[in-house]
Amino acid sequence: MPTSIVTALVNIKKHRDNDLGKIVSITNQEQPRVNKEGAPFDAFIKDAFCNSFSIKDPNEKMKAYLNNFSYLGSQNNPPDIIIKGGDAVEVKKVKGIAGSTIALNSSSPKQNLRVDDEMITAECKNCEAWKEKDLVYCVGHVTGGKVSAIVFVYGDCYAADIETYKKVRRPIMEGLKNLKIQMSETRELARLNKVDPLQITDLRVRGMWQIKTPLKFFSDILKLEVGKQLSVFAIMKKEKFDSLEKADKEEAKKGLSIASIKIKNPDNPQRLIDAVLLSFAF
Numbered sequence: 001m002p003t004s005i006v007t008a009l010v011n012i013k014k015h016r017d018n019d020l021g022k023i024v025s026i027t028n029q030e031q032p033r034v035n036k037e038g039a040p041f042d043a044f045i046k047d048a049f050c051n052s053f054s055i056k057d058p059n060e061k062m063k064a065y066l067n068n069f070s071y072l073g074s075q076n077n078p079p080d081i082i083i084k085g086g087d088a089v090e091v092k093k094v095k096g097i098a099g100s101t102i103a104l105n106s107s108s109p110k111q112n113l114r115v116d117d118e119m120i121t122a123e124c125k126n127c128e129a130w131k132e133k134d135l136v137y138c139v140g141h142v143t144g145g146k147v148s149a150i151v152f153v154y155g156d157c158y159a160a161d162i163e164t165y166k167k168v169r170r171p172i173m174e175g176l177k178n179l180k181i182q183m184s185e186t187r188e189l190a191r192l193n194k195v196d197p198l199q200i201t202d203l204r205v206r207g208m209w210q211i212k213t214p215l216k217f218f219s220d221i222l223k224l225e226v227g228k229q230l231s232v233f234a235i236m237k238k239e240k241f242d243s244l245e246k247a248d249k250e251e252a253k254k255g256l257s258i259a260s261i262k263i264k265n266p267d268n269p270q271r272l273i274d275a276v277l278l279s280f281a282f
Contacts, residue, residue, distance in 0.1 A: 001245055001247060001248075002068070002083055002084055002085050002086045003049045003050065003068045003083055003086070004049075004083070004086060004087070004244065004245070004248050005087070005136060005152055005234050005236070005278075006234075006244065006248040006249075006251055006252045006256070006278070007048075007049060007051075007248070007251075008045070008048040008049045008152070009048075009152075009232055009234060009252075009255075009256055009278060009280065010251055010252075010255050010256070011047075011048045011049070011051045011053070012048045012150070012230075012232055013232070013255060013256070013280050013282065015047075015048075015053045016282055017053075018146045018147045018148065018229050018230040019145065019146050020040035020041055020044055020142065020145050020146060020147060021040070021145045023040045023043045023044050023047065023053075024043065024055070024056050024057075024058060024061060025039040025040050025042065025043035026043065026058050026061060026062055026065075040145075041091065041093040041140045041142060041147060042073075042080060042091050042093075044140070044147065045080075045081075045089070045091050045138055045140070045150075046065055046069070046072075046081065047061075049068055049069075049081070049083065049089075050064040050065060050067070050068045050069075051064075052064040052065070068083065068084060069081050069082060069083060069084060070082050070083070070084045070085075070127040070128040071088075071123065071124050071127040071128075074121045074123070074124065076105070076106075077107070077119055077120055077121050077124070078090050078104075078107050078110075078113070078119060078120060079113060079120075079124070079135065082124070082127055082128070082133065084128065085128070086133075087133060087134045087135065087136050088113040088133040088134070088135045088136070089135075089136045089138055090135065090136070090137050090138065091138045091140075092137065092138065092139045092140070093139075093140050093142055094139065094140070094141055094142070094213060095141075095142060095143065096141060096142070096143045096148075097141050097143070097148060097149060097215070097224070099141060099213060100212060100213060100216050101210045101211065101212055101213060101216075102137075102139055102210060102211055102213055103208070103209075103210050104209040104210060104211060105206075105207075105208055105209065106119065106187070106188060106206055106207050106208070106209070107119045107209065108162070108165035108166075108169070108207070108209045109155070109158070109159035109160070109165065109209065109211050110135050110155050110159055110162065111135070111155040111156040111158075111159050111160070111161060111162070111266070112132055112133060112134055112135050112155055112156065113132065113133040113134075113135045113155075114131070114132050114133075115130055115131050115132070118187055119187065134154060134155070134156075134240065135154065135155040136152050136153070136154055136155070137151075137152070137153050137154075137155060137158060137214065138150065138151070138152050139151050139153075139213055139214055139215070141213075141215065146229070147230060148224075148229070148230060148231070149215055149224060149230070149231045149232070149233075150230070150231075150232045150233070151213070151214040151215055151218075151222065151232075151233045151234075151235070152232075152233070152234040152235070153214045153218070153234070153235040153236075154235065154236045154237065154240060156237060156266070157235050157236065157237060157263055157266070157273075157275060158211075158214065158217070158235075158266060159211070159266055160266045160267055161266075161267050164267070165209075169189065169207065172189055172207075173189055173190060176189065176190040176192065176205060177190075179192065181193070181194070181195055182194055186204075188204055188205060188206045188207070189205040189206060189207050190203075190204075190205040191203070191204050191205070192205070214233075214235070218235065218263070221235075221261055221263070221277060222277075222279075224281075225281045228281040228282060229282060230281065230282055231279070231280075231281040232279065232280055232281070233277060233278070233279045234277070234278040234279070235261075235263065235275055235276070235277055236275060236276055236278075237273060237274065237275050237276075238260070238274040238275055238276055239274075240276075241276040252278055255280070256278045256279065256280050257277075257278070257279045257280060258276060258277070258278055259276070259277045259279070260274065260275075260276060260277075261274075261275050261276065261277045262274065262275065263275045
């Protein structure tokens with residue numbers, strides 16, 4: 001049975017250690033500093049899915065990852081993980097509980113991940129036979145090298161339909177075209193060439209999307225327990241929970257708190273949808 005969100009939560013609970021300094025992360029030395037800073041939390045989440053917290057040898061850890069994941073991410077493109085035959089996961093770290101937004105950079109929020117998404121790499125598109133994946137945003141709040149809260153939330157509980165974001169993007173791109181300046185094909189909003197009289201200056205126009213953290217957006221639902229080192233939550237639609245493997249549901253019932261909740265429909269906040277909250281704290 002492939003790993004899952006339930007597997008990750010149960011493994012974190014069993015691990016009972018929120019110190020990221022103890023995590024062995026497999027990091028490319030060529031990565032920018034900001035990416036290296038996020039590497040321990042990224043490795044923490046991979047270890048949670050693979051139950052590989054205790055593995056210290058990087059080669060052995062990589063074997064565990066390759067046994068569970070078909071894709072291990074790219075520096076500038078979503079997602080960070082694709083579970084073999086399962087969900088895609090985007091991992092984000094913010095500083096402290098007070099961190100209110102997460103940066104998505106050039107990629108807008110998504111309800112799910114599609115193979116025809118122009119923002120994903122060819123390696124991601126070809127990692128396995130797939131057309132669409134459920135997408136999980138995993139956000140960790142980190143203070144002093146220790147993670148104090150983690151929220152897993154499915155994109156269809158959190159982001160609007162992709163057309164909502166395209167309606168913003170399209171007019172910007174069309175407006176730039178009206179400048180009558182030579183443009184190049186790009187995944188960014190635009191690249192304008194030779195904008196000066198000497199024709200030696202180019203302009204790259206990038207979208208920098210950000211979104212309120214789940215801990216802030218779902219603050220009426222996600223309550224941190226006073227005196228606890230780490231609080232972990234997962235939010236998914238009821239139909240997603242119902243579709244989980246029988247073993248996953250049984251594992252959740254044994255080791256996690258399960259609550260039926262109502263959340264706002266991301267495409268129509270006037271309507272509520274049935275969802276499930278999984279949680280624990282230590």
